[in-house]
Amino acid sequence: MTTGNAIVTGALRSATTIMPGEGIDGGEAESALAVLNAMLAAWSADGLTPAFHTLEGFPLVVNQANYTVGTGGNFNTVRPDEVCAVFRRDANGYDTPLNPWTREQWLADGLKSNQGTPTFWYYDPQYPLGVLRLDNAPTLAETIYLDTLKPINQFATLSSTMLMPGEYEEAMKYKLVERLAPEYGFPISQDLRVLITESFKRIKRKNSKPVRATFDPALRGSVPFNINNG
Numbered sequence: 456m457t458t459g460n461a462i463v464t465g466a467l468r469s470a471t472t473i474m475p476g477e478g479i480d481g482g483e484a485e486s487a488l489a490v491l492n493a494m495l496a497a498w499s500a501d502g503l504t505p506a507f508h509t510l511e512g513f514p515l516v517v518n519q520a521n522y523t524v525g526t527g528g529n530f531n532t533v534r535p536d537e538v539c540a541v542f543r544r545d546a547n548g549y550d551t552p553l554n555p556w557t558r559e560q561w562l563a564d565g566l567k568s569n570q571g572t573p574t575f576w577y578y579d580p581q582y583p584l585g586v587l588r589l590d591n592a593p594t595l596a597e598t599i600y601l602d603t604l605k606p607i608n609q610f611a612t613l614s615s616t617m618l619m620p621g622e623y624e625e626a627m628k629y630k631l632v633e634r635l636a637p638e639y640g641f642p643i644s645q646d647l648r649v650l651i652t653e654s655f656k657r658i659k660r661k662n663s664k665p666v667r668a669t670f671d672p673a674l675r676g677s678v679p680f681n682i683n684n685g
Contacts (some may be wrong), residue, residue, distance in 0.1 A: 471635075502537075509603050515573075519592055534600070535604060538576075
């Protein structure tokens with residue numbers, strides 16, 4: 456667990472001539488906190504969020520196919536950056552996965568909000584509320600579960616705390632140095648540049664996603680491919 460003040464103080468000491476134990480001006484600390492929060496917002500937009508999945512269940516409403524997701528929405532929770540998987544649970548506790556749709560597939564659906572059992576979903580990441588869109592408006596009041604990636608929280612104040620893996624604390628500190636150094640007119644040394652680069656590489660590797668090959672089912676033939684015959 457760390458505080459906004461700990462990250463800001465560490466960054467300012469690395470980017471300036473402030474020595475350990477020396478006080479930091481409150482106005483400078485607040486300004487640095489604003490830069491830190493702007494950086495975290497950019498990280499969230501770039502998908503550099505901690506790789507923690509949140510599984511939450513919400514009640515489906517009969518005859519409703521679209522649900523806002525976020526604070527004050529139909530699904531009242533922190534607005535997710537990404538929905539990774541969706542399944543519905545019936546009255547007997549049986550879970551059925553729903554298939555993901557792209558935006559193009561959802562737009563091409565000619566029967567939006569048709570009544571029936573939901574089988575496909577598309578998450579529309581609008582702001583400030585995202586929208587979960589189902590292919591069918593449910594006829595039963597079942598429960599739908601979303602496996603999501605939530606954005607990095609921001610520090611409301613210098614004393615605000617955040618629980619995160621240690622590699623994120625290090626990356627926040629050193630990437631904040633990179634943003635603050637030009638403002639203070641201090642060059643970044645080669646040793647410090649290595650720390651900035653390596654700490655950021657760690658969280659980029661942690662959030663990298665494997666590329667999976669896909670194919671169009673319509674291109675599949677009924678005759679298996681034979682390497683001898685071609």
